[in-house]
Amino acid sequence: MITYEGEKIEVIDAHSHMGERHKLAVHQIPKIMKFMAEDMINSMDGAGVDRVVTFAIGVGEPSDYRETNRYIAGAMKKYPDRIIGFMRLNPALGPQDTLDVLEEGVKLGLKGIKIHPLIEKVAANDRAKVYPLMEAAQHHGLTVLFHCGLGDFASPVRIAEVARDFPKLPVIMGHSGVVEGVRQAVAEAKKYENVYMDSSAVGWLPFFCESIVWAGTDRVMYGSDHPFNPMDWEVQKIIKHAQKHLKLPIEDLRKIMAGNIKRVLRIHD
Numbered sequence: 001m002i003t004y005e006g007e008k009i010e011v012i013d014a015h016s017h018m019g020e021r022h023k024l025a026v027h028q029i030p031k032i033m034k035f036m037a038e039d040m041i042n043s044m045d046g047a048g049v050d051r052v053v054t055f056a057i058g059v060g061e062p063s064d065y066r067e068t069n070r071y072i073a074g075a076m077k078k079y080p081d082r083i084i085g086f087m088r089l090n091p092a093l094g095p096q097d098t099l100d101v102l103e104e105g106v107k108l109g110l111k112g113i114k115i116h117p118l119i120e121k122v123a124a125n126d127r128a129k130v131y132p133l134m135e136a137a138q139h140h141g142l143t144v145l146f147h148c149g150l151g152d153f154a155s156p157v158r159i160a161e162v163a164r165d166f167p168k169l170p171v172i173m174g175h176s177g178v179v180e181g182v183r184q185a186v187a188e189a190k191k192y193e194n195v196y197m198d199s200s201a202v203g204w205l206p207f208f209c210e211s212i213v214w215a216g217t218d219r220v221m222y223g224s225d226h227p228f229n230p231m232d233w234e235v236q237k238i239i240k241h242a243q244k245h246l247k248l249p250i251e252d253l254r255k256i257m258a259g260n261i262k263r264v265l266r267i268h269d
C-alpha cells in the first residue's frame with residue numbers, strides 16, 4: 001500500500017521481471033544477471049507494492065523460457081498473495097514446441113503470457129507463429145502482454161491486430177509504445193476494448209498524461225519493468241507527477257494502481 005493524501009492505495013505492478021540470465025546483453029547497465037523472488041519481495045516492500053505480475057527476465061540468448069517459467073510458478077506458490085506469474089514464450093521456436101510450453105504454463109497455474117517481439121524477432125501479429133498461441137491463450141482465459149514500442153515488430157498497430165482478432169483476450173501493450181508509440185497505442189485502445197497499456201518506461205510526461213486522459217482510466221495500468229526501472233520511480237510518475245496535472249479522483253488512481261489489472265485477471269479480494 002502507498003498513502004496518497006491520507007488515503008491508502010493498493011499497488012499492483014503489472015510489469016516486472018524475474019529469473020536468471022545466461023548471458024548479459026552487450027553494454028547493458030544495470031548488469032543484472034539474476035533477480036529472484038526474494039529480491040522482488042524486498043523491492044516491493046521498499047516501494048509499498050502489494051503484488052507484482054512477473055515474467056522471465058531476458059536470458060541473453062535464444063530460449064524457450066521453460067526453466068524460468070517453472071521457477072516463477074514456484075515463486076507464486078511460495079508467495080501466493082504477493083506474486084502473480086506469467087509465462088514468457090518465444091514464438092520463434094514454432095507453434096508446436098511453444099504450445100507445449102504454453103500448456104505446461106497453464107498446468108503450473110501461470111495467469112498470462114509475455115512476448116517480446118523484438119528480442120524473439122517475430123512480429124506481434126505473425127499469423128503462423130503467434131496466432132496459434134493467442135488461440136490457446138483465449139481458450140484458457142489467459143491475458144497476454146506484449147513488449148510494445150522501439151521497433152516495427154512490436155508496434156501498437158501490430159499488437160492491436162491481435163486484440164482485434166481475439167476479442168476475448170485481454171491484450172496489454174507493455175510500455176504503451178514507450179514514447180514514440182504512445183499516441184498510436186491510445187488510438188488503438190480506443191478501437192478495441194480488450195487493449196490495455198502499462199505505464200512502465202513511458203518517459204515523456206505529456207504523452208503519459210494524454211494516454212490516461214484519452215484512453216481512459218480503465219485502460220492504463222501501473223507497471224515498472226522492475227528490476228530495470230525502480231518501482232517507486234514509476235509509482236511517483238503517476239501519483240506525484242502525472243497527478244499534479246490530471247487531478248484524478250482517488251477512485252481513478254485506485255484503478256490505475258491496481259483495480260484494472262485485478263479486473264483483467266479476475267482477482268477478487
Ligand SMILES: [Zn+2]
Pocket residue numbers: 015016017174225
Ligand atoms: Zn519488461
